[in-house]
Amino acid sequence: MDNASAAADPGGTPAVARPVGSVRAALLVVEGLWAWYRRNWRATVVSSVVQPVLYLLALGFGFGSQVRPGEATQGLPYLAYLAPALLVAGAVQNAAGESTHPVLSSFKWARTYWGIIATPISPGQLVAGQLLWIALRLLTSGAAYLVVAALFGALTGPGVLLSLVFAVLAGMAFSAPLVAYSASVRDEGQGFNAVFRFVVVPMTLFAGTYFPVSQLPVWVWPLAWVTPLWHGTELARAAAFESMSPLPTLGHLAYLLAVLAVGVLLTRRQFTRRLLV
């Protein structure tokens, strides 16, 4: 390696740079995002942790006080019925937030992705790091929510820890295709409003978070079944209430993993296409 001697910075100490392995590269991207987060975490606490907690308070306690436990709530008090579902809904909403403007901005306004690919890190490694970072954010926000929910006495047992895993999986199954979309956006991101209005909000309202999908007209059911949120909610409730059965569990898991895989592939393609022109 002759670069260390040839290259120089006036009065500087030579730094030996080298390409790193893919896993390490992805972790370096996560590290870079973490450096940002350490300075800016305050701005995300409200939407990622406070929001689900407030929903739990208002709808679990407030609205729940008007609900009599019955078949629709699986025989549970509404608060207990709602708590694991809000974990998943929160993860999906966080995923939506993390996968839209921050990604577009890194391409378009801050242009930090362009800075990163000028280093030995490749677009594929960048994608891995970015998605891993989102998953970590979902995991920590979900964990924080669970702590608060437990303090409120809204949790039914340790099964919610498994619910947390399912929540992150559902969140990522929603995030990956959305990151791919965000990477394809060339304008100022006006389409994100439509995504939130016509996908995220209806999903959180109709995909089984607050009431069973079966209470909706039959023609709406397939729409709910398509969403990662519904699969995640089914899994999370089953885990929390310790009512898991193998076949549905496998089915939901398979669906979420398939959507995630497709999303990751699409994201890789979009990132490569946009960054390596």
Place this chain on the structure above:
Amino acid sequence: MTAADSLLVHASGLVKRFGDVEAVRGIDVGVRRGEAFGFLGPNGAGKSSTMRMIACVSPRSAGELRVLGMDPQRDGPRIRARLGVVPQQDTLDNELTVRQNLQVYGRYFGLSRDTVRRKAVELMEFAQLSDRAEDQVEPLSGGMKRRLTIARSLVNDPELLLLDEPTIGLDPQARHLLWDRLYQLRHAGVTLILTTHYMDEAEQLCDRLVVMDGGRIVAEGSPAELIARYSTREVLELRFAPGHQRDALPVVATLADRVEVLPDRLLLYTADGEASLAAVHERDVRPASTLIRRSTLEDVFLRLTGRSLVD
């Protein structure tokens, strides 16, 4: 090995196409170790596309390209580990501090935390940003951000530094400070490749340069060689009330190697401006004012790429 060692960048027949548009139409370039090499050309000439191919972030469409003796397509990460890149638009992380920008970027090169911490201090010193170390980047002035971008591009001690319009939009003080830093780097043996619109910048910084137009290289050489080849030693400017310059044109046309007609003046390209001016007066041409100056790279540039707008 020897060829690869002396030529840090070697392109032959290099082509870049975007759909039907051919941005770079088969160029041959060789950049030697330790030199400062410039790409000049109007907007859309293909400079930035070429730079991005050299930076290994844009696959070539055809032709050959070796950077540091390697193939960008295959060895992109290994090459990029030894490059510094200053993009046309800053890609700084506006929400991090000056110091963090340097450290985070250094980590992308696989440098240890200790190393990036040390490098950040050195580079802030180098870019005269030490007193802004803990400030967020966003409110910094354009000159400071540019200095930081250049400092950041040095975090891995690159052998080859690519600068795309490094001083665009800066005030004269900031430009001179940047030039000063680039001299230092060149002195330290770093090879520089830069694109610029500013001819004075090219004359100041470049040992050798190429002029690009419409995706092709139209001239190549040192600034002095280019002036000698495409212009004359001096230029005599004769200024008239707008419109009247055309009356004088037939009279003075034979007094110079070449005459260019502008809305309010005639430019006489000549080896000896004083002699030509005397001849002009002899022929009883009375311009409103006159100016004799040395030929510059700008004269070469305008001759080669034309005066009309390209965009």
Place this chain on the structure above:
Amino acid sequence: MAHELTAPPRPGRGDQTEQRPSPLLRIVPPGLYAGRARMLVERSFLVNRRSWLAVVSGFFEPLFFLFALGLGFGTLVSTVTGPDGQPMDYVAFVAPALLAASAMNGAVYDATINIFHKMRYAKLYDAVLSTPLGPLDVAVGETSWALLRGGLYAAGFVVVLLGMGLVSSAWGLLALPAALLVAFAFAAVGMAATTFMRSWQDFDLVNLAVMPLFLFSTTFYPLSVYPRPLRIAVECLPLYHGVALLRGLVTGYVHWGLLGHVLYLVLMAVVGLLVATKRIARLLLR
């Protein structure tokens, strides 16, 4: 309206306003207000004409909530205590509250994120203030646009409520101006708040303010759910007054107390507008 937009500006117009000064012109120091806030509304109209689909889509959000609450929540809870103390249908209870909440949401969004973007990044107001227009023109013009948009949504929502038979008295027609008042109050305060924001990160604080308002202002369940001290706290919230006003009008439980809610919202609008004008002047006319 459309033909007025395409017509070139008429020079006589400004003189006319000077001859017959509007009330605002008389109380506001000259320089702050040129009486041409309308121009900014026209600009917004031109900008949004190209993205009308996005504008129209805003109408759907409260509808989704209404359907979700009607179809899902409504089967979990069939009746709640209405404003007059009598049990009433849950959907009829929650529908007017959704109207108030969506008026707030739309207004706050328009007045914070949009305005911040225009002020900080697009530098729109720097350009506007280099013309005869003043900061109050900006404040009034932008607020008016937010209102026009909000008014369209509110009108659509009221039509849906009528269609679903959820409006039980003729007073319900006043829901439209009442929703506009809610939107006006929140737009004015939101704009004032925006002038204090240093970076986009502060918008999480906006969320922090708006979300609890949405959730806790008796939108989804009656005030009686709260223990007494909390009840008083909730009664101080601005959206509570919007919800109470609209719920009273739409359910036909009309009494003098509603005027109190109106007064609260009017005060909010006036204070917000004055603060916003002062701040825009300070930020941009230095």
